[in-house]
Amino acid sequence: MDFRFGPLGKHVLFTNQKLKMKRSVDDDADEGPSLKRSRQEAAVKATGDDQGTTSDLNSTKKRKMCFLDLDSDDIRSAKKVCVEVPQYRSTCSWRTPLAKLWEMFLNIPRCLCRLFYRNECFKSLYNVGKKLKKGGCGTVHKGTRKRDGKKVAVKFINKKDREEYLTFPGTSVMLPLEVALHLIVSRPPVSEHVVELLEWFDQPERIILVMEYPAPCMDMYAYMKSVVGGALTEDTARSVMRQVVLACQHCRDRGVAHRDIKGENLLVQTDTMKVKLIDFGCGDLLKNEPYKKFAGTCLYYPPECFQLGKYSSQTATIWSLGVLLFTLVNKKLPFRSVHHICHRPKLVFKSGVSKECKKLICWCLNRNARARPTLEEMLQNDWMTNGIHLEPQS
Ligand SMILES: Nc1ncnc2c1ncn2[C@@H]1O[C@H](COP(=O)(O)OP(=O)(O)OP(=O)(O)O)[C@@H](O)[C@H]1O
Numbered sequence: 001m002d003f004r005f006g007p008l009g010k011h012v013l014f015t016n017q018k019l020k021m022k023r024s025v026d027d028d029a030d031e032g033p034s035l036k037r038s039r040q041e042a043a044v045k046a047t048g049d050d051q052g053t054t055s056d057l058n059s060t061k062k063r064k065m066c067f068l069d070l071d072s073d074d075i076r077s078a079k080k081v082c083v084e085v086p087q088y089r090s091t092c093s094w095r096t097p098l099a100k101l102w103e104m105f106l107n108i109p110r111c112l113c114r115l116f117y118r119n120e121c122f123k124s125l126y127n128v129g130k131k132l133k134k135g136g137c138g139t140v141h142k143g144t145r146k147r148d149g150k151k152v153a154v155k156f157i158n159k160k161d162r163e164e165y166l167t168f169p170g171t172s173v174m175l176p177l178e179v180a181l182h183l184i185v186s187r188p189p190v191s192e193h194v195v196e197l198l199e200w201f202d203q204p205e206r207i208i209l210v211m212e213y214p215a216p217c218m219d220m221y222a223y224m225k226s227v228v229g230g231a232l233t234e235d236t237a238r239s240v241m242r243q244v245v246l247a248c249q250h251c252r253d254r255g256v257a258h259r260d261i262k263g264e265n266l267l268v269q270t271d272t273m274k275v276k277l278i279d280f281g282c283g284d285l286l287k288n289e290p291y292k293k294f295a296g297t298c299l300y301y302p303p304e305c306f307q308l309g310k311y312s313s314q315t316a317t318i319w320s321l322g323v324l325l326f327t328l329v330n331k332k333l334p335f336r337s338v339h340h341i342c343h344r345p346k347l348v349f350k351s352g353v354s355k356e357c358k359k360l361i362c363w364c365l366n367r368n369a370r371a372r373p374t375l376e377e378m379l380q381n382d383w384m385t386n387g388i389h390l391e392p393q394s
């Protein structure tokens with residue numbers, strides 16, 4: 001593993017093209033049925049209604065659901081879940097209490113360094129400005145790099161909200177998972193559709209991410225609410241979707257599963273209509289075997305998450321792209337509960353949505369994960385290739 005440390009040793013850049021990483025804490029393969037159940041239940045609870053418990057989902061009894069149109073506030077209230085069940089973590093010898101104490105002891109010099117050096121380091125390099133948004137796991141502020149006045153976005157994450165780290169074979173370096181994934185996708189050649197992580201700081205209580213701030217910009221949810229005042233035109237939605245699919249391809253090609261594709265995690269540059277993906281807080285390394293751990297936003301999960309308790313990141317990504325496209329052109333989410341996702345009645349589209357667009361949405365929202373398109377098939381789809389629109393929507 002080859003690291004290059006930036007000036008003052010404050011950030012880490014990957015220079016090795018073939019990174020091989022290993023998750024340091026959770027091992028999905030270790031989980032037993034009770035863990036699976038507790039995760040499912042936690043995910044179900046996160047929908048905030050009692051329409052579908054896990055047992056409901058497995059039973060043949062179908063509840064009568066009335067489909068309510070969701071307004072923008074409902075879209076906002078779609079909750080995110082990061083289920084962590086620490087007691088099920090691997091108990092191999094090096095994680096015994098004694099070993100943990102020994103690890104802590106070894107970490108004391110590092111912590112002191114962070115305390116007296118890192119904090120000052122960040123403060124001496126950046127000015128922090130107005131709060132842009134408080135997300136589920138952090139607060140994002142505008143910022144300025146003192147050296148050259150460059151505008152940046154600064155995300156403060158409480159360490160207690162981020163329990164996962166990546167370790168690298170052959171080194172003792174442990175990076176917070178969100179930082180590691182974001183660094184991986186920010187390595188050159190960068191994608192113009194993924195926000196770049198410029199550098200990061202590790203403080204005793206929090207992690208600070210300094211990101212590109214593509215001003216003038218706002219997240220897609222805010223854009224639909226405040227600028228467009230409703231659904232996007234199909235031309236605009238097409239342009240947005242193309243860019244999001246390209247961002248997903250970039251992540252996949254770097255071995256990263258984002259797992260939280262949704263309007264709030266897309267930045268729109270309002271003058272150019274360029275779209276950039278943000279927030280790797282729910283991401284993971286891409287793996288071939290199914291994921292058994294839920295992460296992301298519940299109403300964007302595919303049905304197999306609840307019915308089988310596992311999912312593939314690629315097909316789940318396509319499902320979430322279907323939910324996103326539906327939301328862009330209808331100004332409402334397609335599903336309002338886990339029950340609704342699993343026992344879906346016919347999708348109700350706003351009038352005027354074209355047949356081709358509906359067809360693509362239904363393809364992505366196919367209940368059979370294998371029948372969903374790939375990212376490449378999405379890009380080649382008739383609706384997606386029907387002209388590209390890059391002007392701001394008035
Ligand atoms: N680089 C950026 N430039 C401008 N705005 C940003 C940037 N990154 C994040 N934001 C704003 O901050 C909001 C929250 O950011 P982010 O999604 O990374 O945080 P989070 O705590 O993980 O959020 P959540 O848990 O709600 O998904 C975004 O929806 C967006 O409006």
Ligand SMILES: [Mg+2]
Binds near residue numbers: 135264265279
């Ligand atoms: Mg987010």
